[in-house]
Amino acid sequence: MNSPLTTDEIETIRARCEQATAGPWxxxxxxRDKISGPDxxxxxxxxxxxxxxTIADHDFIAHARQxxxxxxAEIERLRAVDP
Incomplete structure (x- = not known):
């Protein structure tokens, strides 16, 4: 089992997300989507x-932004309830 995320690790993840291009992606x-041209x-x-x-890779990357x-937010909510 992995150790719990530290507050610093969560802040690093948040910073990467905030620095990425705005969403939604x-x-x-x-x-799949019947478009003309490249994926x-x-x-x-x-x-x-x-x-x-792969299609799964595309979907994973696109959904990660959201x-x-x-x-x-859910981690922070749960930590506030059960510190």
């Missing part, structure tokens, strides 16, 4: 094009 896959992740800024990524802030 969304994955567009040509075969990409749409962001609040420049689109991200990945090579060698998921990580929510997970941090």
């Amino acid at each position: 969304r994955s567009f896959i040509e075969k 990409f992740i749409q962001t609040g800024g420049e689109d991200i094009y990945l090579t060698g990524a 998921d990580i802030p929510r997970l941090i």
Whole structure:
């Protein structure tokens, strides 16, 4: 089992998230989404094009932009309830 995240580790994760391009991010896959052109992740800024990524990789990366802030908030909520 991994040790619990420290407050410093959570702050480092939060900083990486805050420094990333604004969200929401969304994955567009040509075969799945019936779009024309390459697969990409749409962001609040420049689109991200990945090579060698699976559909699951695209979805994971795109959702991480929204998921990580929510997970941090939940960790903080739970810690406030049960310090």
